[in-house]
Amino acid sequence: MRPEIYRYSTMRLSKVSFRYRRRDSFVIEDADAHLAPGDVIELTGVNGAGKSTLLRLLAGLARPTTGTIADRPAVVGFAPDRFPTDQAFTVTAYLRHMSRVRGHARWEPWTERLNMGHLLATPLSDLSKGSAHKVGLVQALMAEPGLLILDEPFAGLDTDTRVTLPSIATEVAGRGGIVIASDHQGGLRGLPGLRHWTVLDGHLKESTTNPPQLETAAAGTTGLTSTVAVTVPIGDLPDFLTRMRAEGYRASEVEETG
Numbered sequence: 001m002r003p004e005i006y007r008y009s010t011m012r013l014s015k016v017s018f019r020y021r022r023r024d025s026f027v028i029e030d031a032d033a034h035l036a037p038g039d040v041i042e043l044t045g046v047n048g049a050g051k052s053t054l055l056r057l058l059a060g061l062a063r064p065t066t067g068t069i070a071d072r073p074a075v076v077g078f079a080p081d082r083f084p085t086d087q088a089f090t091v092t093a094y095l096r097h098m099s100r101v102r103g104h105a106r107w108e109p110w111t112e113r114l115n116m117g118h119l120l121a122t123p124l125s126d127l128s129k130g131s132a133h134k135v136g137l138v139q140a141l142m143a144e145p146g147l148l149i150l151d152e153p154f155a156g157l158d159t160d161t162r163v164t165l166p167s168i169a170t171e172v173a174g175r176g177g178i179v180i181a182s183d184h185q186g187g188l189r190g191l192p193g194l195r196h197w198t199v200l201d202g203h204l205k206e207s208t209t210n211p212p213q214l215e216t217a218a219a220g221t222t223g224l225t226s227t228v229a230v231t232v233p234i235g236d237l238p239d240f241l242t243r244m245r246a247e248g249y250r251a252s253e254v255e256e257t258g
């Protein structure tokens with residue numbers, strides 16, 4: 001099947017701060033960041049650091065108190081840490097409903113891939129935490145998101161899905177999507193070019209334990225960078241983006257051309 005390619009740009013956070021109420025202190029302060037097409041980002045931080053809050057800001061479910069978020073991809077898939085099971089649907093009825101909301105997106109390949117056949121007739125309220133989480137993953141994945149946001153995706157997951165999820169993240173990134181996952185468990189470690197973000201005392205920091213090589217590989221000693229347009233056959237894009245990321249380079253745009 002021909003991979004679907006959309007037009008993706010780099011999403012940017014500029015001086016983003018957020019607090020829940022006027023008198024509260026800021027949960028996120030002055031966050032500056034970019035998320036490039038093909039990026040897979042692991043987000044860590046202690047309990048209550050603000051990871052879920054940052055993910056909701058990225059998803060557009062919360063608005064920055066100050067600062068801006070620009071160029072969010074049009075289709076966002078968000079799998080929350082706790083999938084809300086207090087809804088009077090079976091798994092199938094819920095996914096059919098979400099498919100209609102998502103323009104008749106195909107969910108069946110995802111339930112098959114995540115081995116959910118035996119769960120389809122189960123009411124959401126009867127699901128285990130791990131199974132409910134899988135329903136959350138399917139609704140996030142079905143519309144081919146340009147931005148896939150996963151809040152603690154490995155919590156409570158069965159072994160097979162834990163193994164499958166990094167491949168799925170790689171595939172989404174391989175077609176130019178952005179993937180960001182808060183993760184205590186290091187489930188995405190080992191992916192080539194994985195970026196590491198940490199929220200610490202309200203501040204978003206890119207980890208320096210695995211620094212992007214961009215500064216050294218691309219900027220040389222001058223500190224200057226260049227942007228180069230490269231044309232690759234659509235079928236080669238996933239491998240190309242993976243190799244590029246592994247070498248520390250970043251895509252700034254992915255665009256399908258005639």
Ligand SMILES: Nc1ncnc2c1ncn2[C@@H]1O[C@H](COP(=O)(O)OP(=O)(O)OP(=O)(O)O)[C@@H](O)[C@H]1O
Binds near residue numbers: 027045048049053054
């Ligand atoms: N709806 C809300 N109203 C007010 N404060 C909130 C709300 N949601 C979260 N907070 C507060 O914001 C801070 C950050 O919470 P958040 O859930 O983003 O952290 P987290 O890093 O995801 O934590 P955890 O790892 O425990 O899920 C915490 O102090 C939390 O109590």
